[in-house]
Amino acid sequence: MSATAPAIPAAAPPAPLARLREVTKRYGQLAALDRFSLTLRRGEVTALLGPNGAGKTTAVRLLLGLTRPDAGAAEVLGRDPRSSAARTAIGAMLQVANAPDTLSVREQIELFRSYYPRPLATAELLNRTGLAALERQRFGTLSGGQKQRVLFALAICGDPEVVFLDEPTVGLDIQTRRQVWSEVRALAAAGKAVLLTTHYLEEADALAHRIVLIERGRVVRAGTPHEIKHSIAARRIRCRTRLTAAVLRELPTVTGVEADRDGVVIFAHEPEQVLREMLPLDETIGDLEVSAASLEDAFLALTHTS
Amino acid sequence: MIQAVLTAEARTPGAARLHAALMELKYEFIRLMRTRAYSLSVLGFPLMFYLLFGIGQRSSAAAQYVIAGYSCFGLGSACLFGIGLGIAFERAQGWLELKWASPMPRLVYLAAKMAASATFALIVMGLLIGLGVTAGRAHVSLAQAAELAGILLVGSIPFTALGLLVALIAPPKAAAGIINLVYIPVSFASGFWMPMRMLPHWLQAAAPALPTYHLGRLALGVFGLASGKHALEHWLVLASCSVLMFAAAWITFVRSEAKSP
Structure with a gap:
């Protein structure tokens, strides 16, 4: 049996952890996504770039199982994103206007940790996100940048395989933004698949292994930042x-x-x-x-x- | 025991769900307790009204009436503001979506909100009975207190359904106003505040259309103060109202899902 097993080619692309296959999603007459495909691979940061209304959020919502495609398929670890096995493998940082502001940083993190089977230790999360000194502060008293860091901590608290970061550095000062960047790189280095949507092209350029340009629900161009620039x-x-x-x-x-x-x-x-x-x-x-x-x-x- | 479940790291799927449910309940209760606008008004109003109108009642029956009526009122405000306003806010802020994207067991979210609000209702009931027995002339046996608590717990189901519906229909910024505007007159018309026979005739005739009226009858029945229909009839009305409101909430939710980009 082992003698006949095919050898894995040296240049095989990393294994896909999540994908959208030929997905179409309509809202009334408007096609938010039109036969759109996207593959997120282990150890790669993929940046989804496009103007407002291009379909970025819809793509993320499909992969999070928050909505279903009209045609095509969304998969996380080869399963329906709504299945519990897929959900426990996902972490998401979405654009949230506010969270219940009477809970402390530590309490928010403890609550989200309880949703996952093998969460990271709270102390580790607080240290990695620079929140250790703020752990007792209530969410409502935090600055915009500190709130973003809490949301980032919630996204990674379950040690997920696939991490969705929707505009993760909005409102952050340069120093904190660089901290988040190094955390995103660390996620990819640890073998996670990261999907990043951002308006900061500089951010995509600095972080992404692959960029997918999307407009009106279709892929305009996909490739490395270098390839996109040279195209x-x-x-x-x-x-x-x-x-x-x-x-x-x-x-x-x-x-x-x-x-x-x-x-x-x-x-x-x-x-x-x-x-x-x-x-x-x-x-x-x-x-x-x-x-x-x-x-x-x-x-x-x-x-x-x- | 609970702490053991909360701190255990290696869990079976069932234990993991229980753990998530207990954490969700714990933090929902803490959240509500720390939200002063909620905890002060939900706990404070029934107590204040009891001190104003209940404490001077000369007969035990009148004092019992006020305890039953205000406990129902407390349950309604606890659920409508805790669940209705809570979900409306979390939905508008994008927080609900973030939770929905997490592996949080779906039912746990609503169940924790219901249980936390019901806990507030039980605290209101406990405080009212405590006041009534010590400072007033109410006689309440342990069995009566337990029966009333049971009725309030089951009664939290239709109020949860109503709260959910309000959260899905009402614009988030207007939700508090809408709840007040509807709930205060409805609780009055349901006999929470004063005996039905003291209300205008047309209101007495219309009251049985309100599910809250039937809850009030069941609560008053604990003290033998509800005349007329059999308890089963009241339970049936509450059960069918719950089913209808949950169904309406479900349809509203599915429709809004289909529209949101």
């Missing part, structure tokens, strides 16, 4: 010039032109070629900068929301 014009040229946008668009390898204060930003695959042609046409060119396109540029270019 649009790889470079941007910023300068002051007399040339009109119409002329600039005709130049070789140019993919886009935008007005930017007193100058223009030109997106191009080969900025050298563009500049070679621009310089003889306009001798007044000034304030020239050439830089790599940011994830933000890629995001705007791919989701058409400039």
Whole structure:
């Protein structure tokens, strides 16, 4: 038996822990998700990026078993997300306006720990999230950033295999944001699958192994942050010039032109070629900068929301 | 014993559910107790009314009437504000969704809210009986107190259903106002405050349409103060009202689920 077992290829992708397969979800006439697929793998941070209303929240709610797909399937550990085996493998940090504010930090954590079969120790959670000094404080007296940390603690308290983080660093100062980032990296390093939705592209760039760009319920582009950035014009040229946008668009390898204060930003695959042609046409060119396109540029270019 | 269940780390699925249920109940009760607007009004109003209207009653029967009536009133406020307002708030803030996404056993959420509110109702009853027996002229035997407690516990089921329905229908910010607006007149019309025969005739005729009226009759029956129908009839009305309200709440919940993006 063991002699015939196929060898696992060295470059096999990590095992999927949760996935959406060709999921369609409609609310009335509106398709929030349209044959949308997503795979969350062990040890990977996946960032789901898209404009408001793109379907990010619906994707998260489907994987949490909070709603059912009209077509396709949602799976966590190969099971229905509503099954108890799947639920105990999930931790979620959702956008919560407020929690019952008369319970203390420790009490909130103890309560959520009781839902899981093998929770992390309370002391460990308090230390990891920097809440040890606040454990007796009531939730209502915490600052916005401290509340976010409590919600993060609740998401990881059950030592789940799959962690959903919906805008985890909203309202955090830079230092605390970096702390959360290192915790997210630690989760992935510990073999968890993490799904991150965020409006901070810098955050996706810093944390995600894979980015899935979503718009109107469909995948626009998926890949590593590097691949996404390079899938649009790889470079941007910023300068002051007399040339009109119409002329600039005709130049070789140019993919886009935008007005930017007193100058223009030109997106191009080969900025050298563009500049070679621009310089003889306009001798007044000034304030020239050439830089790599940011994830933000890629995001705007791919989701058409400039 | 409870502590042993609470601290045990390796649990069977059944023990784990029990543990989660006890923790949920414990913290729901603590939450309500610390929410002063709730604990002070739910415990305070019946006591204040008893001191105003009950303590001076000359006959034991009148004092018993006030104890039974205000205990029912206390149960209603405990459940409607604890469950109705509690769920409305947690739903509006996104907290309910976070709990729903966790492995918290579904029924435990509602059961803990019901049990915590019922506990408040029993405290109200205990305080009223204590006041009535010591400072007033009420005679209440242990058996009567136990029977009244049993009726209040079962009576918390229809009030839980009503609270749930209010939480799902009423806009969260208006929920407290709506509960007050409906519950105060309803409790008056159900004979919680004064004997039915002192109410206007049309109200006496309309009262049997209210489930609270039937709860009041059962509570008064403990002291032999309810005339007329058989207790079974009152229980049947309460049971069917509970089923109807739970069904309405379920339908409302499923519909709102389908709409929310």
